[in-house]
Amino acid sequence: MDNRVLVVDDEKEIRSFLSKALSRLGGFHVELAASGEEALHKLEKEPFHLVLTDLKMPKMDGLELIAEIARSKPETLTIMMTAHGTIDSALEAMKRGASDYITKPLNLDEMILRLRKVLEEKQRFVRLKDFADQLEKTNLELRKIDSMKSEFVSVASHELRTPLAAVKNVVQLMLSGKTGAVNE
Numbered sequence: 001m002d003n004r005v006l007v008v009d010d011e012k013e014i015r016s017f018l019s020k021a022l023s024r025l026g027g028f029h030v031e032l033a034a035s036g037e038e039a040l041h042k043l044e045k046e047p048f049h050l051v052l053t054d055l056k057m058p059k060m061d062g063l064e065l066i067a068e069i070a071r072s073k074p075e076t077l078t079i080m081m082t083a084h085g086t087i088d089s090a091l092e093a094m095k096r097g098a099s100d101y102i103t104k105p106l107n108l109d110e111m112i113l114r115l116r117k118v119l120e121e122k123q124r125f126v127r128l129k130d131f132a133d134q135l136e137k138t139n140l141e142l143r144k145i146d147s148m149k150s151e152f153v154s155v156a157s158h159e160l161r162t163p164l165a166a167v168k169n170v171v172q173l174m175l176s177g178k179t180g181a182v183n184e
Contacts, residue, residue, distance in 0.1 A: 002029060003028050003049045003050065003115075003119050004028070004029045004046075004047065004050075005022055005030050005031070005048065005050045005051075005115070006031050006033060006039055006042060006043070006048040006050070006052070007019060007030055007031070007032050007053075008033045008034075008036065008038075008039040008053040008054060008062070008065065009053070009081075010034055010035060010054065010056075010058060011054075012034070014054070015034065016032075018030070018106075021112075022111075022115070025108060025112055026115065026116070028115070031048070035057060035058070035059060036059065036060030036062070036064060036065035039051060039065060040069075040072075043069065047073075047075075047076070049077060049119060050076070050077040050078070050079065050099075050115060050118065050119060051066075051079070052078075052081060053065050053066065053078065053079070053080060053081070054080075054081055054082060055081070055084060055085070055089060055093070056082060056083075056084055062080050062082070062093070063080075063092055066078045066080065066097050066098050067096040069097065070096060070097030074097075077099045077119065078098045078099060079099055079100045079102060079114070079115065080093040080098045080100075080101045080102070081101075081102040081103070081104060081106065081111075082101075082102075082104060083103070083104035083105070085101070085103040089101075099118045099121075099122075100114055100117075100118050102114060
């Protein structure tokens with residue numbers, strides 16, 4: 001799996017632990033940041049599929065980081081993790097753009113599963129968007145073809161009606177007797 005994950009936590013031990021666990025057990029390519037500011041700097045330099053951030057950090061907390069990522073890098077997924085979790089903080093994280101919310105102490109199997117699920121959902125969304133774009137393109141092509149067909153039918157019917165009208169008029173004149181007697 002070549003998914004790039006940026007782990008943001010102000011505690012060095014947690015960063016180190018998550019880096020090893022997500023790399024070895026999850027197969028993710030993991031980068032680390034000790035603060036929200038450092039994370040934003042790394043996001044400017046290179047793309048990440050997902051940012052896993054702690055809630056409580058000095059200067060810029062996880063909620064501010066999530067909001068900034070949603071604004072500047074909307075294609076990057078975010079997941080909030082915290083030991084100080086409440087329903088309100090989870091809702092606030094989701095409102096600001098987080099894809100999921102994980103509480104500490106961390107269950108590695110569950111965390112890896114949830115990270116993969118979020119990434120798979122994004123891949124499904126991208127595929128659906130590609131299909132929708134392809135469908136829209138095909139729909140435009142069909143409209144052009146329908147327009148060409150309508151134009152052809154209009155021209156063809158005009159070209160057929162003109163000589164048929166002359167033949168019809170001659171036949172009516174002959175049947176009304178205005179051209180003289182009609183023989184066998």
